[in-house]
Amino acid sequence: MIKPRPIAQKPVLHHVTFKTTRLQEMIDWYEAVVGCTPNFAFEGAAWTTNDTANHRIAFLTTPGIKDDPDKVAHSGIHHTAFEFGTLQALLDNYERLAEVGILPHICLDHGLTMSFYYVDPDGNSVELQSDNFGNWIHSAHWMQTSPEFAREPIGVEVDPPRLIAALKEGVPLSDLLKRSREGAYLPETPGDIRLPA
Incomplete structure (x- = not known):
């Protein structure tokens, strides 16, 4: 590949x-899960946002679009991700969604983030996460230099109700994150990472 000159503004x-x-199912699901509401919609498309941008997630539909029954095994995007400012906000959202039956297919402590993965109505994975360091510079540095991350970059599974219970019992956040990486909050049933073997 020919290397272009350095980008002036990223x-x-x-x-x-x-x-x-x-x-409509996709519009409703993304509103329920990440708070996106339509700025404009008609029978062929919708442009939704959860901030001041004109749109963050858009949807297109035509009669020619067909479902892919083997989506997980095909190449393409694995997931999109949304970040909460704190672990508590992520856990509060987990409880809010669980109340209406929206549950993650897998929850992982990646070391740099606590990440809960959901499946939208079309079978796309959506990650909801919080930064374990509370600072992107620190989490990026940990990712680049940590032998722990190099050994296990995917992370350790976690069970959100067990995390919630530990915090309610007064476990300090730093201890909770350390114990989480050690496997102290594993789920009873392993999650599905949605990748073929």
Whole structure:
């Protein structure tokens, strides 16, 4: 590949657009899970946002779009991700969604983030996360230099109700994160990372 000259101003990710056969279900799900509401919608598309941007998640539909029954095994995006400011906010959202039956397919402590993965109505994975360091510079440094991350970059499974119970019992956040990486909050049933073997 020919290397271009250095980029003058780095762009930031603005939005993700999904093709869907379930337009209204997708609008409703993303509103329930991450607070995105439509700025504009019609029978063929919707542009939704959860901040001041004109849109962050868009949906397109046409009669020619077909579902992929083997989506997990095909190449493409594995997941999109949304970040909460704190672990407590992530856990509060977990409880809010669990109350209406929206549960993650896997929850992982990646070391740098605590991450809960959900499946939207079209079968796309959506990660909801919080930074374990509370600071992207610190978590990036840990990722780059930690032998622990090099050994286990995917992370350790966690059970959100066990994390919630530990915090309610007064376990300090630093101890909770250390114990989590040691496997103290494993779920009874392993999650599904949604990758073929």
